[in-house]
Amino acid sequence: MKALCWQGVDELTVEQVPDPGIMNAQDAIVKVIASTTCGSDLHLLGGYIPMMKSGDVIGHEFIGEVVEVGSEVRRRRPGERVVVCSIIGCGRCWPCRHDMWSLCENSNPTAGITDLLWGGSTAGIYGYSHAMGGFRGSHAEYIRVPFADHNAFPVPDDVDDMDALFASDAVPTGWMGADLGGVRPGDVVAVWGCGGVGQMAARAAVLLGAERVIAIDRYPERLRMVERQAGCEAIDYTATDVDAELRERTGGRGPDVCIEAVGLEADSAGPMRVYDEVKQQLHLEQDRPIAVREAIHACRKGGTVFVLGVFTGFVDKFPLGALMNKGLTLRGAQQHGQRYIPMLLDRISRGELRPAQLATHTMTLDDGPRGYDMFKHKKDGCVRVVFRP
Amino acid sequence: MKRVVFGAATLLATGAAVARWLASRGRAPAAVRDPRESLRWLGVTINLPREEVMPDGAPPQPLARLDAEVRAERAPGDRGTELYARPRRAVPTGPMAVLARLRGTDPRQEVRKALRDAKSILETGEVLRPEPESVRVHGRASAVRKAKTTPTAPKARTESVAQPVRTEQTGERRQPGLRDRVLTLAARRAPGEGRL
Ligand SMILES: NC(=O)c1ccc[n+]([C@@H]2O[C@H](COP(=O)([O-])OP(=O)(O)OC[C@H]3O[C@@H](n4cnc5c(N)ncnc54)[C@H](O)[C@@H]3O)[C@@H](O)[C@H]2O)c1
Ligand SMILES: [Zn+2]
Ligand SMILES: [Zn+2]
Numbered sequence: 278m279k280a281l282c283w284q285g286v287d288e289l290t291v292e293q294v295p296d297p298g299i300m301n302a303q304d305a306i307v308k309v310i311a312s313t314t315c316g317s318d319l320h321l322l323g324g325y326i327p328m329m330k331s332g333d334v335i336g337h338e339f340i341g342e343v344v345e346v347g348s349e350v351r352r353r354r355p356g357e358r359v360v361v362c363s364i365i366g367c368g369r370c371w372p373c374r375h376d377m378w379s380l381c382e383n384s385n386p387t388a389g390i391t392d393l394l395w396g397g398s399t400a401g402i403y404g405y406s407h408a409m410g411g412f413r414g415s416h417a418e419y420i421r422v423p424f425a426d427h428n429a430f431p432v433p434d435d436v437d438d439m440d441a442l443f444a445s446d447a448v449p450t451g452w453m454g455a456d457l458g459g460v461r462p463g464d465v466v467a468v469w470g471c472g473g474v475g476q477m478a479a480r481a482a483v484l485l486g487a488e489r490v491i492a493i494d495r496y497p498e499r500l501r502m503v504e505r506q507a508g509c510e511a512i513d514y515t516a517t518d519v520d521a522e523l524r525e526r527t528g529g530r531g532p533d534v535c536i537e538a539v540g541l542e543a544d545s546a547g548p549m550r551v552y553d554e555v556k557q558q559l560h561l562e563q564d565r566p567i568a569v570r571e572a573i574h575a576c577r578k579g580g581t582v583f584v585l586g587v588f589t590g591f592v593d594k595f596p597l598g599a600l601m602n603k604g605l606t607l608r609g610a611q612q613h614g615q616r617y618i619p620m621l622l623d624r625i626s627r628g629e630l631r632p633a634q635l636a637t638h639t640m641t642l643d644d645g646p647r648g649y650d651m652f653k654h655k656k657d658g659c660v661r662v663v664f665r666p
Numbered sequence: 667m668k669r670v671v672f673g674a675a676t677l678l679a680t681g682a683a684v685a686r687w688l689a690s691r692g693r694a695p696a697a698v699r700d701p702r703e704s705l706r707w708l709g710v711t712i713n714l715p716r717e718e719v720m721p722d723g724a725p726p727q728p729l730a731r732l733d734a735e736v737r738a739e740r741a742p743g744d745r746g747t748e749l750y751a752r753p754r755r756a757v758p759t760g761p762m763a764v765l766a767r768l769r770g771t772d773p774r775q776e777v778r779k780a781l782r783d784a785k786s787i788l789e790t791g792e793v794l795r796p797e798p799e800s801v802r803v804h805g806r807a808s809a810v811r812k813a814k815t816t817p818t819a820p821k822a823r824t825e826s827v828a829q830p831v832r833t834e835q836t837g838e839r840r841q842p843g844l845r846d847r848v849l850t851l852a853a854r855r856a857p858g859e860g861r862l
Contacts, residue, residue, distance in 0.1 A: 300795045328846050330799060349791065369789045371713040371745060383786045386796040389853040401794070408849075411796055423794055560845070 279666065280334040280417035281645035286324035289646045294334060297413060297421040302349035305425035307341035307361060311442045312415040313636065314652045314662045315363075316472050316540055317587050321406065322649060325541055325563070326589060328390055328407040336416030336664075337363040337403040338446035340438060343429065344419070352426040358438075359429040360622070361422050362614035363446040365401040365412070368427030379611035384423065385410040394590065399611065416645060418666045430618045433626050440625045442663065443473065443632035448621050449614035450585055451477025454536040455485050456617075457608055458583035462486030467523055467532035467575065469568040471499035471511075473635045473661050474585055475538035479507040482534070484629060491526065493519055493568075495544070498658040506634055515546040523575045531577035540586030543567035556593055563590030573599050573607070584609030635661045642666050703759050707750040708774060710781045711741050712788050719747040719788060726784040734777050749784065751777050768851065 280294045297306055315338050320326050340360045343353050353359065365384040366373045372380035381400035385391070388398030390408035401423070404414015413420065422429055432441040451474055460466055466482040468475045471494035482490045490509035494500055500511035512522050523531060541564035544550055553565035572582045573596045582605060600607060624630045637660045640648050648662035700706075712719050716738050719726060725736040726749075734751045741748045753773035758766045766772035786793045 295798075297797070300797065301792050303790070303792060327849055332799065367786075367790045369713065370785075371711065374713060383790050384794060386794050388782070390849060393849070393853045410794075411799070413797055421797065424790070 278418040279642050280413070281336065281642055281664070282331075283321060283329050283333045283335050284331050287322055289322070289335070289649055291643055291645055292332070294332075294413075294417070297419050299345060299347045300421060301423060302347040303424050303426065304347045305343050305350055305353050305422045305429060306345040307339075307359065307420050307422050307429065308344045309339050309341040309415055309418060309420055309666050310358070311341075311438050312336045312339035312417075312664050312666070313442055313447075313473075314649060315446055316470075316474060317405065318649070319653055320541055320587055320589075321404075322653065323542060326406050326408070326587075327394075328387075330407060333404065333406070333411075334413040334417050335404040336414035337405055338442065339363075339403075339415035339420070340432065340442045340445065341415075341420065343425070346425060350425045353429050353431075357429075358432045358441075360432055360441045360444045360618065361415075361420075361429045362449070362612075362618060363402060364611055364614055365403070365410070365423055366427055366615050367424050368615070373427070373615075376613055376616040377610070378613040378615045387411055402611070416642060416664055416666075418642075427615060430622065433622060436622055436626050437633070439633035439636050439663065440631065441622065443477070443635055443661075444618055444621050444625065446612065446614065447473035447635065447661075448477045448625075448630060448632050449617040450474050450612040451479070451538070452481040452617050452621060453610065453612050454478040454538065454583045454585045455481035455487075455534070457610070458534040458536055458581050459606075460485045460487050460534050463488050464533040465489045465491070465527050465530075465577075466534045466536065467572070468492045468503075468509075468536045468538060469572055470494060470538035470540075470586065471496070471503045472538065473632075475536070476503045476507060476635065476660075477630075477632065478536045478538050478585060479503050479509050480630060482536070483508050484624070487534075489526075491523065491532065495546075496655055496658075499655075499660060502634065502660065506631065519571060520575050527577070531575050531580065533577055533580050535572035535576045535580065535582045536585060537568045537572050537582065538585045539568040541565055541588050543569075543586070553593070562593040564588040564592050566592040566595065570594065570596055573605060576603065576605055578603045579605070581606040581608065585612075587611075636663045638662045640664055703763075704757050705752070707737075707752050708778050708781055709748055709750045710785045711745055711748050712785050713746040714788055716740055716747045719749055725751075726788055728787075729777075729780045729784045732777060732780055734780075749781060751781055753777055 278296050280292055282290055282292045284290050318335055321329055343355050343357045343359055346353055364379045366378035366381040367383035370382040379400045384401040385398055387407055387410055392398040401410030401412055403412045455478055460482045464487045466487045468479045471492050479490050479492045491512060492503045492509050493512045493514050495513055495515045504511050512519055543565045545567045549567050556562045557565055569584055576582050637658055640662060642664050651657060651659045652662050720738045729736055729751055733754045735754055736751045739748045755773055757774055783793045
């Protein structure tokens with residue numbers, strides 16, 4: 278089958294690779310209908326995520342049709358249109374049972390790496406390195422879905438492909454940031470980053486009752502999109518001092534909940550960008566935590582900062598003093614999609630969420646390398662590229 | 667030249683980082699060594715009651731096949747059962763342990779793997795098999811998988827469309843290969859589980 282493969286830093290190719298097969302009795306094989314680029318893939322492409330191997334199929338946010346199921350699959354059937362959570366859960370370990378699916382203890386066959394790096398292993402993720410299980414990704418014609426009963430969710434007939442697609446990753450990730458960030462009616466919420474994840478976090482905060490939501494980015498088209506779609510305010514971080522702006526808009530308090538949806542390749546209009554870039558290139562820090570620092574500093578006393586952006590290792594100039602003295606709560610996680618996907622599909626079918634707007638560009642897999650080039654450099658107003666194999 | 671210096675700096679930084687992680691966990695040849703290193707129990711927590719983890723006191727498979735001491739205890743709260751094991755035969759310590767781990771002959775490695783597998787079998791009924799690494803299919807398209815309900819569109823062409831993504835990166839390229847090799851070696855502390 279055809280697949281989009283990582284070959285090395287900033288190098289992708291379209292290849293013919295072997296079709297996947299059932300390897301465990303609880304697996305399903307899904308024929309991919311649509312699969313989208315995600316900011317996390319940019320971290321793979323930049324070489325920031327360890328343990329990628331040349332030839333790895335990337336992609337993790339997708340919908341498809343079940344074409345084959347293993348002998349122990351009970352709930353899924355061939356022919357069903359399903360959205361598959363980007364993060365694999367077994368559904369039966371203690372974290373899965375407690376709805377912390379990205380901490381699953383049985384879905385990562387190469388758990389040794391994350392256990393070494395972080396003192397605890399995390400769940401498998403499709404197309405996301407050999408530290409996250411080495412699963413082949415979804416930018417392909419077919420994909421193996423382990424523990425299919427727990428990870429593949431039937432899509433209601435009235436939800437179309439493009440909306441359902443983002444229920445795999447961007448929508449539940451954004452929702453988790455607002456939900457576990459503790460957004461309550463009346464809150465002021467600030468969201469750093471207006472990619473697919475940040476936009477969905479902003480919308481989730483609105484739906485959870487936040488009185489004001491303020492989204493931060495530099496791309497005008499993304500800022501206009503989030504204003505329109507999420508119904509929130511926007512700040513261009515290249516045009517103003519974000520901290521001062523947030524303080525002025527919140528009576529000097531700062532936002533109650535700060536959601537970081539930028540990740541380890543954060544940018545900045547100021548000198549911190551150069552400082553962090555140099556340290557990162559010298560491996561003196563793995564990640565550029567620019568938006569995390571800003572969020573901690575801006576957050577109101579006693580507030581919560583939720584880190585949705587992906588980080589891998591150590592960072593520098595972490596404002597622990599502000600965190601401790603202001604009594605902040607800091608949380609983060611890879612998304613616990615299985616906890617939210619059925620509820621989110623309901624909301625999509627009721628029209629409360631319209632994630633299809635994120636799909637600014639649609640292509641075939643053959644155009645994969647070009648699609649990633651557009652997505653990486655945000656060319657032509659690109660928010661997400663969707664591949665239809 | 668720039669590359670060599672960069673490579674050396676990468677190796678040093680990665681090595682130092684790994685050494686720091688190891689030292690922080692009492693694994694490096696540091697001044698203070700873990701006095702219980704050779705006696706420690708390896709443990710996993712299984713989300714099931716003790717009677718289901720060790721019915722009639724018998725250790726679960728594949729642990730039962732190993733020459734290991736096994737015990738189980740109720741975990742606090744609702745956390746299930748703590749299953750512990752350690753090899754009966756002597757385990758290497760200090761530098762010998764590092765060598766044994768790299769060679770894959772430290773008996774704790776198979777105990778750790780068996781503990782993880784036992785947990786997965788008890789909780790889910792199976793152990794997830796890792797996928798074979800992606801090998802390019804040369805010369806011909808692989809067999810077309812037929813959808814059971816809707817017919818699959820014919821497969822497209824076979825040759826690779828090598829079109830590297832161009833980036834505007836100006837600095838030295840990052841070199842993940844070296845970092846990953848160090849990580850892989852470090853993670854050999856026990857296959858399938860770093861903690862040992
Ligand atoms: N936690 C999870 O499970 C999960 C799931 C999906 C994605 N992610 C992560 O979320 C992050 C965002 O993903 P995405 O798909 O939206 O990516 P994206 O690249 O489309 O968007 C990132 C946005 O952040 C903006 N940005 C950069 N620096 C900024 C700064 N200092 N302040 C404000 N905005 C800034 C960029 O301009 C860009 O628009 C990535 O790190 C990705 O890895 C996490
Ligand atoms: Zn993602
Ligand atoms: Zn699990």
